[in-house]
Amino acid sequence: MxxxxxxxxxxxxxxxxxxxxxxxxxxxxxxxxxxxxxxxxxxxxxxxxxxxxxxxxxxxxxxxxxxxxxxxxxxxxxxxxxxxxxxxxxxxxxxxxxxxxxxxxxxxxxxxxxxxxxxxxxxxxxxxxxxxxxxxxxxxxxxxxxxxxxxxxxxxxxxxxxxxxxxxxxxxxxxxxxxxxxxxxxxxxxxxxxxxxxxxxxxxxxxxxxxxxxxxxxxxxxxxxxxxxxxxxxxxxxxxxxxxxxxxxxxxxxxxxxxxxxxxxxRYGDYAGVGPGAHGRRGGLATLRHKKPENWMNAVARNGHGLQSEEPLAPEDRAREALLMGLRLGEGVDLERIARISGLTIEALVDGNAIARLSAHGLVRREGPQLSIEPAGMLLLDAILPEIVAV
Known part of the structure; x- marks a missing residue:
């Protein structure tokens, strides 16, 4: 389902x-x-x-x-x-x-x-x-x-x-x-x-x-x-x-x-970013403030805020960001949560075959919806992520 x-x-x-x-x-x-x-x-x-x-x-x-x-x-x-x-x-x-x-x-x-x-x-x-x-x-x-x-x-x-x-x-x-x-x-x-x-x-x-x-x-x-x-x-x-x-x-x-x-x-939670060049994530939107201080100040005076852009993130982008950020953590990620916030299926998020193969080598661990990188895998994180992240 x-x-x-x-x-x-x-x-x-x-x-x-x-x-x-x-x-x-x-x-x-x-x-x-x-x-x-x-x-x-x-x-x-x-x-x-x-x-x-x-x-x-x-x-x-x-x-x-x-x-x-x-x-x-x-x-x-x-x-x-x-x-x-x-x-x-x-x-x-x-x-x-x-x-x-x-x-x-x-x-x-x-x-x-x-x-x-x-x-x-x-x-x-x-x-x-x-x-x-x-x-x-x-x-x-x-x-x-x-x-x-x-x-x-x-x-x-x-x-x-x-x-x-x-x-x-x-x-x-x-x-x-x-x-x-x-x-x-x-x-x-x-x-x-x-x-x-x-x-x-x-x-x-x-x-x-x-x-x-x-x-x-x-x-x-x-x-x-x-x-x-x-x-x-x-x-x-x-x-x-x-x-x-x-x-x-x-x-x-x-x-x-x-x-x-x-x-x-x-953990891919929401955060508000204010001030020149600040990024933010708000309810599926990516926010970006004007970077140059003078431009930011002018925007605030004109609009009441310093936003340069406020763009909706595609489901694939939300899922990819959540995976790439969360797999840096020792605790890993909850695939069910990422599926929920992105609207994608777990099967669309990660490559199950790659996870099984890397798990056999002691580099990745999956227990139900929880996916994490083993300590030995952290050394190879940059190589592992493209293998297991499917979005």
């Missing part, structure tokens, strides 16, 4: 998450569009009002639902004026119904300037910080294009742990020339800080980046895939032993301390 077709207009009692994008950086960095992101001075009141208008529009589309998380991201959100952060939190918790344990996260660079604002941001309502340490070696930080050094980064981490109830920081491994012993020592140091969450990413060479150019010029040799796999396996073993096992391919947490906001993405 086919599942009940998904109705985007139907009201939902499922929690929603809110993403707020603050596009400004205070200095040039390798991750930003210099022309649209670097600002020395902004009209703070105008930005507060525009963000409130954009948020109000999203809330009118799906207000009243439980709000499980707010995430402030973008250029340098930890340099947002705390009064704007507080105003946005207050508005969001009026428009939606905050859960009793609502998670309010802010991304931060580990600089002394930003760390000096942590206490005020905590007072404003932020209860979790995600700190971009990226490495615990000065030479590696220089290679990665970071402005901070290890001393400054660890000082910021110390302030964060004294102010926020929950702290995450990230590290990048499988860097050129990094030995197994090097990474073990760095990860052991990272684990010694006692945070409840770690994001541990392998260095990837993305097309169009500075790293890709260096590789093409023969000035950079990426880590050998077998060596990178060894580092991944050591990462899983060391974090599990420390009580911070992986719950997603690159994210580790003590039980109960997983990122609730990111889990909304990975």
């Amino acid at each position: 086919p599942p009940t077709p998904f109705n985007p207009a139907a009201p939902s009692a499922e929690p929603i998450a809110l993403y707020v994008h603050w596009p400004f950086c205070v200095s040039k960095c390798p991750y930003c569009d210099f022309n649209s992101h670097v600002r020395a001075d902004i009209d703070e009141d105008a930005w507060r009002d525009a963000l409130l208008d954009d948020l109000t529009h999203e809330a009118a589309m799906n207000g009243g639902r439980p709000l499980s998380s707010i995430f402030f991201g973008g250029g340098t959100p930890s340099l947002m004026p705390p009064r704007i952060v507080e105003t946005l939190i207050d508005a969001a918790t009026r428009h939606w119904s905050p859960t009793h344990d609502i998670e309010i996260t802010l991304e931060a660079n580990p600089s002394s300037v930003e760390a000096a604002r942590f206490a005020d941001l905590a007072t404003a309502g932020v209860n979790r910080v995600s700190l971009g340490l990226q490495a615990l070696e000065d030479e590696a930080l220089h290679f990665l294009g970071r402005a901070h050094d290890v001393r400054e980064g660890l000082a910021a981490l110390d302030v964060a742990q004294s102010v926020f109830s929950r702290v995450n920081f990230d590290l990048i491994y499988a860097r050129p020339g990094q030995s197994e012993a090097d990474w073990e020592a760095e990860l052991e140091q990272g684990l010694s800080f006692g945070t409840d969450h770690l994001s541990l990413y392998q260095l990837t060479i993305e097309p169009g980046t500075r790293f890709a150019t260096l590789v093409a010029q023969g000035k950079l040799t990426p880590a050998d895939p077998d060596h990178a796999a060894t580092l991944y396996e050591r990462t899983q073993a060391m974090t599990a032993e420390a009580g911070i096992p992986a719950y997603e391919i690159s994210n580790h947490a003590r039980p109960g301390q997983e990122s609730r906001h990111n889990l909304t993405y990975w």
Whole structure:
């Protein structure tokens, strides 16, 4: 019997998450569009009002639902004026119904300037910080294009742990020339800080980046895939032993301390995105805000919101997104749920023969409607997904 077709207009009692994008950086960095992101001075009141208008529009589309998380991201959100952060939190918790344990996260660079604002941001309502340490070696930080050094980064981490109830920081491994012993020592140091969450990413060479150019010029040799796999396996073993096992391919947490906001993405829940360039998913619609700050501001002034587009997602697109996101999680996906939200049959979602074949090799596990990638399969996730995802 086919599942009940998904109705985007139907009201939902499922929690929603809110993403707020603050596009400004205070200095040039390798991750930003210099022309649209670097600002020395902004009209703070105008930005507060525009963000409130954009948020109000999203809330009118799906207000009243439980709000499980707010995430402030973008250029340098930890340099947002705390009064704007507080105003946005207050508005969001009026428009939606905050859960009793609502998670309010802010991304931060580990600089002394930003760390000096942590206490005020905590007072404003932020209860979790995600700190971009990226490495615990000065030479590696220089290679990665970071402005901070290890001393400054660890000082910021110390302030964060004294102010926020929950702290995450990230590290990048499988860097050129990094030995197994090097990474073990760095990860052991990272684990010694006692945070409840770690994001541990392998260095990837993305097309169009500075790293890709260096590789093409023969000035950079990426880590050998077998060596990178060894580092991944050591990462899983060391974090599990420390009580911070992986719950997603690159994210580790003590039980109960997983990122609730990111889990909304990975579990394919709805999330509202406000601010320049913010994406969102709302009742089967994909929303996108104007990326350039000036264009976004003009759109808000003209329309009351910064939307550039609001497009219905085809059933196949909803199913594909849910599978590709959810199979990154150790818990995997519920195929019956994905069939329900997409209107497709389970047989149309996944290739049963491929699942059976990969299960025999210990790479995939299916128990009734639950499908997950085994730990050994996570190493091969990019190759496995095209094999088993049929949409």
